[in-house]
């Protein structure tokens with residue numbers, strides 16, 4: 368059998384374009400005794416040509432007409448360049464590099480493939496003895512061999528492209544499904560972690576993302592902002608949801624008991640240890656351990672916790688055997704832990720281990736617009752647990768709440784609403800009067816801040832200053848109750864007649 372025919376049958380058995388190109392180029396190079404032989408392949412976006420050999424870091428733009436490849440692609444015609452004619456192609460460095468070894472009797476042949484067709488799929492680049500390379504393309508058997516390669520190449524690259532398209536499609540469908548799933552989870556979360564403000568929407572997204580990872584989560588936020596709720600949500604949305612969620616407040620347990628609470632103890636470890644007791648770390652195996660107020664953990668225990676996190680092993684107090692526990696750690700703090708690290712009250716190595724996924728829970732004052740929704744939520748909770756049907760909050764009550772400073776955040780709001788509900792007749796709305804005496808509107812808080820030293824130093828007439836202050840309070844309060852003197856007087860703890868008298872004296876008119 369003719370040798371080119373034999374080589375052609377070898378090509379047909381190959382299933383990967385890269386292997387096909389390598390075999391073809393090796394065969395052609397060997398049989399024609401070429402100095403250089405390369406296949407130049409269009410990149411996926413069709414903008415460049417790159418050598419089939421990945422070890423050659425060369426690339427040619429298909430519109431770079433300072434290089435012969437662009438001309439061959441545009442014309443679909445082969446090119447033959449002698450050593451003399453190469454002087455015209457010196458401006459393209461990558462091409463010069465390729466042709467450095469061309470000798471006096473050599474030629475550079477650049478052949479678009481498939482042969483004699485308008486649409487170029489790939490380019491054959493050869494450097495070899497001029498006469499030999501001239502004749503070979505008159506050899507029908509060789510040309511047939513090149514045709515077989517070209518057909519096989521087109522087939523395999525089409526299949527590969529199709530497979531890549533399918534992979535891309537599958538991946539993008541997967542991305543869409545994952546985004547939908549995340550959206551479903553954040554929507555579900557909005558029923559327990561209530562609020563539609565931007566900070567709350569972002570918080571829920573962070574929770575869903577943290578839950579999907581295995582990282583240690585650190586929840587920061589002021590007291591009553593909902594840190595424990597966030598920790599529970601991270602657990603509930605994680606793949607550990609069906610395993611235990613074990614929570615402990617490090618600040619609420621005396622230092623000397625915290626170690627045995629966490630690590631457990633063995634019988635006889637100390638007086639009173641009459642039997643082995645499993646600690647919270649062991650109980651959290653497979654699930655989540657939530658360490659609230661971790662800033663209050665003593666330094667000795669911090670070192671032990673770090674060891675557990677690094678090795679997943681621990682030893683109960685007085686125990687001889689190492690035990691293992693696989694838990695995800697979620698911690699929370701309302702203090703600035705970095706500050707504690709600087710003061711050497713908190714270990715830096717543990718700090719970094721805990722802050723793998725930090726989440727900050729915003730204060731209620733940063734999301735005042737959530738107050739109405741939260742209030743409604745708490746009224747609903749009250750109705751559910753008391754079997755009542757309180758109709759929600761009167762709009763004035765909500766306006767009033769929006770002016771309060773809420774140092775105790777959502778917890779304070781919740782207690783206030785519970786109190787308001789308890790004062791409200793079934794079937795009615797909670798009125799501002801039912802809780803106003805328990806809070807000070809923000810304006811009033813600001814008013815009291817007039818007592819700052821700088822302000823006091825500028826006071827020249829004490830009587831006048833007191834009158835101004837009194838007048839300001841009464842005006843604000845009347846504005847709050849839309850001019851209702853009875854309610855304003857009640858909220859200030861003075862009789863209505865006294866208020867009327869003061870209004871007259873201070874020349875305050877209804878707003």
Ligand SMILES: Nc1ncnc2c1ncn2[C@@H]1O[C@H](COP(=O)(O)OP(=O)(O)OP(=O)(O)O)[C@@H](O)[C@H]1O
Pocket residue numbers: 559560561562588589590591592593594595596597659701741744777778781
């Ligand atoms: N976004 C919210 N939606 C519904 N309820 C909330 C929300 N945030 C907080 N709560 C409720 O407020 C109360 C206080 O929340 P939580 O105990 O989680 O706060 P915390 O930040 O852990 O407080 P602390 O720092 O004092 O431990 C809980 O009853 C909780 O259910």
